[in-house]
Amino acid sequence: xxxxxxxxxxxxxxxxxxxxxxxxxxxxxxxxxxxxxxxxxxxxxxxxxxxxxxxxxxxxxxxxxxxxxxxxxxxxxxxxxxxxxxxxxxxxxxxxxxxxxxxxxxxxxxxxxxxxxxxxxxxxxxxxxxxxxxxxxxxxxxxxxxxxxxxxxxxxxxxxxxxxxxxxxxxxxxxxxxxxxxxxxxxxxxxxxxxxxxxxxxxxxxxxxxxxxxxxxxxxxxxxxxxxxxxxxxxxxxxxxxxxxxxxxxxxxxxxxxxxxxxxxxxxxxxxxxxxxxxx
Amino acid sequence: xxxxxxxxxxxxxxxxxxxxxxxxxxxxxxxxxxxxxxxxxxxxxxxxxxxxxxxxxxxxxxxxxxxxxxxxxxxxxxxxxxxxxxxxxxxxxxxxxxxxxxxxxxxxxxxxxxxxxxxxxxxxxxxxxxxxxxxxxxxxxxxxxxxxxxxxxxxxxxxxxxxxxxxxxxxxxxxxxxxxxxxxxxxxxxxxxxxxxxxxxxxxxxxxxxxxxxxxxxxxxxxxxxxxxxxxxxxxxxxxxxxxxxxxxxxxxxxxxxxxxxxxxxxxxxxxxxxxxxxxxxxxxxxxxxxxxxxxxxxxxxxxxxxxx
Ligand SMILES: Nc1ncnc2c1ncn2[C@@H]1O[C@H](COP(=O)(O)OP(=O)(O)OP(=O)(O)O)[C@@H](O)[C@H]1O
Ligand SMILES: [Mg+2]
Numbered sequence: 001x002x003x004x005x006x007x008x009x010x011x012x013x014x015x016x017x018x019x020x021x022x023x024x025x026x027x028x029x030x031x032x033x034x035x036x037x038x039x040x041x042x043x044x045x046x047x048x049x050x051x052x053x054x055x056x057x058x059x060x061x062x063x064x065x066x067x068x069x070x071x072x073x074x075x076x077x078x079x080x081x082x083x084x085x086x087x088x089x090x091x092x093x094x095x096x097x098x099x100x101x102x103x104x105x106x107x108x109x110x111x112x113x114x115x116x117x118x119x120x121x122x123x124x125x126x127x128x129x130x131x132x133x134x135x136x137x138x139x140x141x142x143x144x145x146x147x148x149x150x151x152x153x154x155x156x157x158x159x160x161x162x163x164x165x166x167x168x169x170x171x172x173x174x175x176x177x178x179x180x181x182x183x184x185x186x187x188x189x190x191x192x193x194x195x196x197x198x199x200x201x202x203x204x205x206x207x208x209x210x211x212x213x214x215x216x217x218x219x220x221x222x223x224x225x226x227x228x229x230x231x232x233x234x235x236x237x238x239x240x241x242x243x244x245x246x247x248x249x250x251x252x253x254x255x256x257x258x259x260x261x262x263x264x265x266x267x268x269x270x271x272x273x274x275x276x277x278x279x280x
Numbered sequence: 281x282x283x284x285x286x287x288x289x290x291x292x293x294x295x296x297x298x299x300x301x302x303x304x305x306x307x308x309x310x311x312x313x314x315x316x317x318x319x320x321x322x323x324x325x326x327x328x329x330x331x332x333x334x335x336x337x338x339x340x341x342x343x344x345x346x347x348x349x350x351x352x353x354x355x356x357x358x359x360x361x362x363x364x365x366x367x368x369x370x371x372x373x374x375x376x377x378x379x380x381x382x383x384x385x386x387x388x389x390x391x392x393x394x395x396x397x398x399x400x401x402x403x404x405x406x407x408x409x410x411x412x413x414x415x416x417x418x419x420x421x422x423x424x425x426x427x428x429x430x431x432x433x434x435x436x437x438x439x440x441x442x443x444x445x446x447x448x449x450x451x452x453x454x455x456x457x458x459x460x461x462x463x464x465x466x467x468x469x470x471x472x473x474x475x476x477x478x479x480x481x482x483x484x485x486x487x488x489x490x491x492x493x494x495x496x497x498x499x500x501x502x503x504x505x506x507x508x509x510x511x512x513x514x515x516x517x518x519x520x521x522x523x524x525x526x527x528x529x530x531x532x533x534x535x536x537x538x539x540x541x542x543x544x545x546x547x548x549x550x551x552x553x554x555x556x557x558x559x560x561x562x563x564x565x566x567x568x569x570x571x572x573x574x575x576x577x578x579x580x581x582x583x584x585x586x587x588x589x
Contacts (some may be wrong), residue, residue, distance in 0.1 A: 040285050040421045140453035147460060147526035169461050 005051040005089065006227035007075070007195045012048040013085030014070050017041025019082060029270060034065065043251045044070040048084070050246055054194065057221050057228040059238035059245030059259060061274065067251040068231040069101040074099075074200050077106040077227070086092035089111055090194055111141045112191035119200035121180035124187065127173035131158060131183045134172060138190035157186040160233045162216060178209035182216065189224065196221075199231045214240055239263060247271045254258065310388040310518040315339055319357035319512070323503060331476030332444070333427055338510040348381055348406060349507030351423030355385055355404050358419065358503075364392050366400035371408040371550070371568035378406075395571040407470075409491040411549050411572040414500040416517060422487070427506040427513065429473045430482035449524075456524060458473050463482035466529065475522045482513055484521075490533045490550040495521040505519040544577040 018082045023036035025041040035042050045067040047118060052058045060068045073079035075086050077098075085097040090113045098109060110116070115126040125134050135154040136144075142148050158168055167175070172183055181201060188196060201217060204211035218241055221228050230241045238245050238259060246256040247268065255268040266272045306559045308318065311530060315337075322336035341349040359365070367382040369375035373395040386393050394400045397412040406423040428468060433451040434440050443449065452473055459466050471485035472492055482504070484492050495502060495515050502515040515521055525531040540547045542554075542564040556563040567573035 107446065107448075129454060130458060130461065132461065133454050136457045137450050137454045140457070141448070141450035145453075145527050147529050149528075150457065150526075181447065 004053050005094070006054045007052045008085075008087040008094065009051075009071075009075060010049040010085045011047040012071060012086065013076055013082045014044045014067075014074055014079065015041050015046075015082045016044055027250065028252050029254050029268075032250065034067070034250045045074070045248075045251045048246075048248075049252055050253075052195070052229060054225040054227050055221075055225040056244070057230055057242040060229060060231045060243035060248060061233065061235065061238050061245055063233060063274070066248040068233070068248055069077035069199055070251075071114050071248075072116070072197050072229065072231050077103075077109065078113065078116075078242055086181075088195060111138070112193055112196070113277070114195045115188035115191075115224070117181075117184050117188050117192040117196070117198045117201050119203050121172070121177070121184045124184045125172050125180065128171060129188075130169050131163060131172055131175070132168045135190050138187050142191045153190070154186075155160060157190055158183070160189075160220070162212075176209075177205050178213055181205065181213050185217065185220065189220065191224075192224070194227060196224075196226045196228045196229060197231070198232070199274040202229070202237060203232070203234070217241060235263065235275065247274065306388050308389055309359050310337065310360075310384070311353070311356050315353075316357040319353055323354065323358065323514065324510045326503070326512050327501070327516050329480075329484045330516055330519050331480030331513060333480075333482075333511040333513045335407045335510055337514050338507050339505065342384065343377075343381065347377060348404070348423040350505030350509075350512070351404050351406070351421045352381055352384070352505075352508075353507060353511065354421045354503050354505040355387070355402060359385060359402055361389070361391065363389075363402045364394050364398065364400045365404070366394050366410075367404045368408060368410070368569075369406045369409075371552075372570045374570070396575070397456075397571075407486045407488075408550070408568055409494050411567075411569045413460060414498065416499050418500040419465055420500055420502045422504045423501065424483070424485050424504045424506040424511075425508070426471065426485055427483060427504065427509050427511040429471070429481050429547055447479060449475075452481060452524060456526070460526075460529060466493065466525075469534065473524045475520075475524060476515055476520050478522075480513075481524065482515075488534055488550060489523075489531070492521070492523055492531075493533070494582075497521075536565065541565060541567045541576075543567065544573045544580065546573070546576055548553060549573070549576075 020039040020040045020275050023039040023041045023043050024046060026038050027034050027036050027042045032066060034044060039122055048071050050058055060071060062068050074081040081099055086099050087094045088098055132154040135157055139150050139153060155165060163182050165181060166227045172180055201215050205213060214237065232238055242259050245259045246253045247263060249270045255271045264274055319336055322334045326334045339353060341352055343349050343352060363383050365382060367378045369378035383394055395404060397410045397414060401417055402419055404421040410419060428440060430440055430443055430452060432457050456466055459468060464511060470488050471483045472489050473481050473483050474492060476482050497518050497520065499517055501517055504513045523531045539551050541551055543566055546567055549569060550570060551565040552566055552568045553563055
């Protein structure tokens with residue numbers, strides 16, 4: 001692949017419990033567990049790698065507990081990783097492994113280099129603050145100090161994510177789940193981050209609401225040209241939003257490829273089982 | 281740090297044999313020397329890192345915590361035999377609390393007291409900065425009930441420490457944004473958050489907005505003491521103190537159009553409203569700084585005398 005990636009992840013690993021690497025010997029897809037009998041620790045993710053280009057969306061799919069959120073949280077800095085490298089094109093032109101930055105520098109990346117949309121809107125939003133105020137937090141963190149311009153920008157973002165203008169000054173805690181997710185998207189996009197991570201963005205929403213939010217996400221990904229990582233256990237979501245994807249099982253990537261190809265012709269038995277279940 | 285400032289804190293605290301202190305039955309300034317040294321150390325740190333809240337081992341004082349014990353400890357730790365003390369509460373030298381604190385300082389040091397800033401060197405205050413211009417002779421000691429400016433947006437101590445350490449004040453801005461959205465104006469009055477020396481946000485509690493501009497590049501040293509919360513912070517002379525304000529929403533001090541002091545007719549001082557005694561009486565305004573008001577009145581009555589400013 002050429003070097004036009006916006007996000008590059010390599011050899012990313014996360015072990016809960018003892019860092020004893022013998023845990024790698026009796027965990028993973030072939031063994032059928034993420035929990036090591038030798039060390040007692042859990043290998044939530046190991047040797048995970050991929051690149052994402054601007055305008056591209058990469059899917060991460062797998063069953064519950066396969067390590068999808070772990071990968072996302074390690075990239076985002078919500079969780080320390082055990083090993084690996086994460087590079088962002090906007091940080092030192094991709095030369096710095098951001099996992100090695102100090103916590104404060106790491107947190108600053110979340111202002112405008114990297115944004116996250118969580119399954120639970122309460123993780124990405126303050127429910128006791130208005131929709132506009134939540135966006136103002138992202139903007140003021142990036143140095144915005146003009147009240148009128150903050151208002152205008154918040155209104156523009158909420159319009160793009162289809163939140164009625166009349167709700168802009170209401171507390172997010174009074175919003176429905178689907179509406180909260182739209183506000184979370186608006187906040188995540190506030191400073192036009194080049195990289196966007198979405199962890200099960202529509203899980204937990206009613207089917208009809210989820211469809212609307214998915215539609216919105218697809219449009220936003222197209223319009224913004226952001227490099228996105230979409231984590232989901234649902235092939236319908238991955239199929240709709242991504243062109244390439246990786247399949248995770250017990251903390252490891254078992255297959256990677258074009259999403260269409262993978263859905264039509266899965267190679268790994270685990271992928272075959274996942275696709276089979278989705279098609280049933 | 282420049283030497284005069286250090287001396288302001290240190291030199292004045294050396295009692296000499298012919299000082300009034302040699303006749304006292306208690307230790308000069310009530311506190312034992314070890315306590316004074318510890319508090320002074322905290323003060324020096326606070327001066328060296330303007331706006332940073334320095335923890336200190338707050339003592340039990342003969343006043344209830346929350347009644348000026350933080351300010352009192354600072355005053356007693358830095359007071360020297362050549363100081364003249366002024367204490368105000370709500371701008372008034374004669375308030376019960378002000379009188380008690382002043383008595384305590386005077387009786388434990390033997391130093392003179394005054395109500396006039398011109399004659400004072402150590403001014404302990406709750407709620408106000410005197411109207412008179414202060415200069416390098418003055419040290420202003422403010423009694424602070426709530427030192428943490430971010431208290432309204434975050435309660436977790438570790439998160440608060442992180443926010444200050446990283447100068448992450450976005451949520452403070454959000455609270456100002458929400459105030460303006462909800463009320464059309466920024467309603468926050470006392471304790472207005474200010475950025476000190478371009479680095480730390482402080483609560484200018486308990487002074488009104490009226491007094492905030494007078495902390496900016498002031499000629500005097502301002503020390504803030506919170507006894508209950510065990511914190512000391514400082515605004516050294518000539519330090520930037522900028523109220524957090526949006527570029528398009530100017531910072532405004534409290535002004536009531538048309539109001540003037542009933543006693544001295546002033547329209548140029550910070551006025552407080554005295555409610556009417558009866559339903560028909562609409563109430564009236566008076567200067568909050570009662571000593572300034574008295575001198576202003578005298579000046580108007582006898583233009584030739586007593587005008588020292
Ligand atoms: N703090 C922790 N301590 C120990 N094990 C953990 C911890 N957090 C996660 N795990 C384990 O790590 C593994 C991966 O979890 P992760 O949340 O990444 O899965 P996931 O693929 O996102 O699942 P889901 O679809 O349910 O969200 C799981 O076995 C989980 O139990
Ligand atoms: Mg998950």
